[in-house]
Amino acid sequence: MKGNLQSNHFFDISPEVREALETEKPVIALESAIITHGMPFPENLKTAITAENIIRENGVIPATIAVIDGKIKVGLTGEELEKLSSLKNTIKISRRDLPLVITKIFTGGTTVAGTMVIAKMAKIPLFVTGGIGGVHREAKSTMDISADLEELACTDVTVVCAGVKSILDIGATIEYLETHGVPVIGYKTDRFPGFYTRDSGFSVDYKIDTPEEAAMIIYNKLKLGLKGGVVIANPIPEKYAISNDYMNRCIDEAIVEMKKKKITGKGVTPFLLAKIEEITGGKSLESNIELVKNNAMVGASIALEYANLIKRDV
Numbered sequence: 001m002k003g004n005l006q007s008n009h010f011f012d013i014s015p016e017v018r019e020a021l022e023t024e025k026p027v028i029a030l031e032s033a034i035i036t037h038g039m040p041f042p043e044n045l046k047t048a049i050t051a052e053n054i055i056r057e058n059g060v061i062p063a064t065i066a067v068i069d070g071k072i073k074v075g076l077t078g079e080e081l082e083k084l085s086s087l088k089n090t091i092k093i094s095r096r097d098l099p100l101v102i103t104k105i106f107t108g109g110t111t112v113a114g115t116m117v118i119a120k121m122a123k124i125p126l127f128v129t130g131g132i133g134g135v136h137r138e139a140k141s142t143m144d145i146s147a148d149l150e151e152l153a154c155t156d157v158t159v160v161c162a163g164v165k166s167i168l169d170i171g172a173t174i175e176y177l178e179t180h181g182v183p184v185i186g187y188k189t190d191r192f193p194g195f196y197t198r199d200s201g202f203s204v205d206y207k208i209d210t211p212e213e214a215a216m217i218i219y220n221k222l223k224l225g226l227k228g229g230v231v232i233a234n235p236i237p238e239k240y241a242i243s244n245d246y247m248n249r250c251i252d253e254a255i256v257e258m259k260k261k262k263i264t265g266k267g268v269t270p271f272l273l274a275k276i277e278e279i280t281g282g283k284s285l286e287s288n289i290e291l292v293k294n295n296a297m298v299g300a301s302i303a304l305e306y307a308n309l310i311k312r313d314v
């Protein structure tokens with residue numbers, strides 16, 4: 001399981017992450033499109049730092065992934081985090097953008113898909129985010145299906161998230177994951193969480209109650225040689241949840257605005273996130289921050305258990 005990318009000139013793995021990978025200490029990746037395109041400054045920076053701190057306090061090394069000046073970074077310094085969160089007009093980097101941004105020496109945040117690609121290359125088995133992308137509500141005519149789903153179908157990295165927002169067609173997103181053989185597991189819940197809400201109205205097939213169980217599922221999947229990711233769906237803490245009805249009204253309003261402005265492609269998700277924050281007067285942002293912290297905590301506890309399993313397996 002040793003990291004072998006130290007000599008690869010595309011990568012810059014931080015000394016802390018490199019040491020952890022070489023000595024099989026628990027490491028968990030974090031995405032950065034949430035920093036560059038998901039939250040405004042300075043909340044994006046504060047949340048990124050807090051999530052890293054939570055992970056460290058739980059005995060795990062955080063590896064935030066991004067591309068800075070054409071280098072693929074695994075583990076960012078404080079300065080790099082600051083630069084990434086305050087820069088305007090950075091690139092939202094998914095799988096397809098990677099060869100471009102390293103060639104053109106660009107800077108940007110990696111989406112769930114982009115982060116999974118890099119985490120896999122760096123041999124990091126787990127990763128924490130807020131929410132994953134999915135099938136957009138009008139995908140029948142727009143074909144807008146997030147590359148995150150295809151990545152989950154083929155790349156062997158587990159994602160801890162709070163489900164998906166109802167800016168998406170949640171039912172179609174769940175069906176897509178089922179078709180592509182991606183396990184969707186409820187963490188202490190049998191409902192599929194809807195990001196701001198603990199229950200999207202859809203169920204999950206399996207509920208787990210402990211980090212040990214999550215780690216064992218990921219480990220057994222590895223042993224079976226099954227390709228693809230796993231979704232651990234961890235609901236937002238009750239205290240920060242927002243009602244489905246209210247949220248859906250805000251989302252409908254945001255979508256009307258999006259259509260008026262003719263926003264399409266990779267601009268859709270960042271636009272909707274920012275618009276919803278504006279409509280809710282910042283309430284959605286507060287919830288977003290809290291669910292990321294909660295995912296960092298659960299993700300770290302799973303990473304610890306998973307590292308124990310890998311250590312025992314020689």
Ligand code: PSU
Nearest residue numbers: 033034038111112131133146147266269
């Ligand atoms: N959903 C959220 N917050 C986010 C994202 C999604 O609730 O910040 C970001 C993630 O980086 C995700 C990306 O990978 O948006 C999906 O974008 P698209 O729909 O363009 O694939």
Ligand code: MN
Nearest residue numbers: 144145146265
């Ligand atoms: Mn899209």
